[in-house]
Amino acid sequence: MRMDILTLFPELFPPVLGESIVGRARKKGLLQICCHQLRDFSPDPRGRVDDTVFGGGKGMLLLAEPFARGIDAIKEHTGSLPHILYMSPRGPVLNQGKARELAGFSHLVILCGHYEGVDQRLLDEYGAEEVSIGDYVLTGGELPAMILADAVSRMLPGVLSEEACFTEESHFSGLLEYPQYTRPEVWRGRAVPSVLLSGHHGNIRAWRQEQALAVTAQNRPDLLEKYGKG
Structure with missing residues (x-):
C-alpha cells in the first residue's frame, strides 16, 4: 500500500510513522508513506495556502488549489487513482471496521486540514471521504492522520507476525x-x-x-x- 499525506507540517510524521511496527513495515516494503508540504503546491510565490472565509467568521480557511495541485501531482506520479481522505471532526468516527476497509485500498491520499478547515469545493471535486477520530476538535489533521495511518497499516498482510495479533x-x-x-x-x-x-x-x-x-x-x-x- 502507498499513503500520501498532504500537510502543513510534514516534519511531524517521521518520528511516529518511522518507528515500531509501521516503521518495520515500511522497511520491508509492505507500506510506502510519503509526506508532502502543502505550501510546495501553492500558486502563490510566497507559499500562501489560506484566506478569509466568505460570509464572515473568525479564522482562516485553507484554499482548494494547493490541495488540488498536490493530489493531481501525486496521481500523475503514481499513475493510479487514489482513495482520498480528509481528516475532519465532521466525518464518521474511525473504527476497526473502517480501518479494515481502508486497508483494502492500494493507494490512499490523506488531507490534513488546519485553521477552520478547507474549502468545501475541494472535497466535492475529488469526492473526498471525511473521517474523524472522535467527537472533539484538534488544532489540525496531523495527529488524526497518524492515527489513521497506524490503524490501517497494521491490517495489511504481513505487517503483523500472525493474524491473531489483530483478530x-x-x-x-x-x-x-x-x-x-x-x-x-x-x-x-x-x-x-x-x-x-x-x-x-x-x-x-x-x-x-x-x-x-x-x-x-x-x-x-x-x-x-x-x-x-x-
Whole structure:
C-alpha cells in the first residue's frame, strides 16, 4: 500500500510513522508513506495556502488549489487513482471496521486540514471521504492522520507476525479485549488467573470470551448491544 499525506507540517510524521511496527513495515516494503508540504503546491510565490472565509467568521480557511495541485501531482506520479481522505471532526468516527476497509485500498491520499478547515469545493471535486477520530476538535489533521495511518497499516498482510495479533484485539470481533498477564505468576500479591496456567486451551478460550464480554459490558455497554445484534 502507498499513503500520501498532504500537510502543513510534514516534519511531524517521521518520528511516529518511522518507528515500531509501521516503521518495520515500511522497511520491508509492505507500506510506502510519503509526506508532502502543502505550501510546495501553492500558486502563490510566497507559499500562501489560506484566506478569509466568505460570509464572515473568525479564522482562516485553507484554499482548494494547493490541495488540488498536490493530489493531481501525486496521481500523475503514481499513475493510479487514489482513495482520498480528509481528516475532519465532521466525518464518521474511525473504527476497526473502517480501518479494515481502508486497508483494502492500494493507494490512499490523506488531507490534513488546519485553521477552520478547507474549502468545501475541494472535497466535492475529488469526492473526498471525511473521517474523524472522535467527537472533539484538534488544532489540525496531523495527529488524526497518524492515527489513521497506524490503524490501517497494521491490517495489511504481513505487517503483523500472525493474524491473531489483530483478530483477538479490542474491537476486531465487536468486543473489547480480555485481560492479559505475563511473568511473574504472582506480582505484589496478585496472582495470574489459574485457568491461564492450566494448559487447557478450550477452557482458556472460554475464559477469555467471558472476560471480553464482562470488560465490554463494564466499559462500553454500547458495543455489547451492537455485538448482540450482530
